[in-house]
Amino acid sequence: MDLSTTYLGLHLKNPIVPSSSPLSRRLSTIRRLEDAGAAAIVMFSLFEEEITLESERLDHYLSYFTEAFAEALTWVPEEQEYRVGPAEYLEGIRLAKEAVGIPVIASLNGVSTGGWISYAREIEQAGADGLELNPYCVCANPEIDGVTVERRVLDIVRAVRENVSIPVAVKLSPSYSSLAHMVQSLAEAGANGVVLFNRFYQPDLDLQELTVVPNLVLSTSDELRLPLRWVAILSGRVPIDLAITTGVHTHEDVLKGLMAGARVTMMASELLQNGPGRIGEILRDMSQWMAEREYESVAQLQGSMSQPRVEQPGAFERANYMRVLQSWHPDPAGRLFNEMLISPKREVPGT
Secondary structure (H helix, E strand, O other), X not given: OEOOEEEOOEEEOOOEEEOOOHHHHOHHHHHHHHHHOOOOEEEEEEEHHXXXXXHHHHHHHHHOOOOOOHHHHHOOOOHHHOOXXXXXXXHHHHHHHHHOOOOEEEEEEOOOOOOHHHHHHHHHHOOXXXXXXXXXXXXXXXXXXXXXXXXXXXXXXXXXXXXXXXXXEEEEOOOOOOHHHHHHHHHHHOOOEEEEOOOOOOOXXXXXXXXXXXXXXXXXXXXXXXXXXXXXXXXXXXXXXEEEOOOOOOHHHHHHHHHHOOOEEEEOXXXXXXXXXXXXXXXXXXXXXHHHOOOOEHHHHOOOXXXXXXXXXXXXXXXXXXXXXXXXXXXXXXXXXXXXXXXXXXXXXXX
């Protein structure tokens, strides 16, 4: 059984990739993920806020005495003589590359161009095989329109693309007004792949302390439906690699993602809950399913149920939406109500 695939120009032994999560903070866990069968790994994210904070701290300590002692000005090094930012992240990439034989993809999380360009260069120099840009931003300002939000993301991608030679992917949220056009624009800006979708973690309200608190809820397989739909719609229509994430927990989820058109399927919640060993179990079950149906390779699966290749393309769009709404029968009263919608002139007993 040939489970190999390609993603961002990288040849991978199978389509399962642990997504950015705390799992990659420990080198021992990265080794366990590889041993379990992971085809590549996306490192935990380096956040723009961390870059900014490190820069501000360094600037503070370098300039602290400059007003008190004139000779201290000669002590401050030139800008090119020091590096700002979390060097631990870059060192983590170097150590990961030395420890495992699978591709290591770095992750940058932010909303502005800022120091992304310089850090993208350093990530490439550290040995990363690819870079995933994660423009995680909730635009709450009513004065900022959607065009401005999209332009910011595209500007970041162009700037990074012009400064690194490693492949670049973009992890998107599903909240763009025209997602298909946005993905097409990212391809034109130089992105090699898109990851669908980023999960926005919703805050909760503490009624005892009257505070807003973070609330981390891991995904379930039910959340696969949204990225599955969009990967199927985009497959074969945009010149870019598609990765599916959010809701990937079982071998069925992986198979569905591939058949929709994804090059790889990424998971985190399942591995956080049940450990790296789940990758091997999923690969075994996936191979068994394929063998029973006489598939010989992942390549045969990929895109076989994307929108352009299914008998009813409307199933991914509005036609299926109408059909689903009209098919719901929760109880006898619900069935009666459904009949009323279909035949509004029919006389209803007891009314």
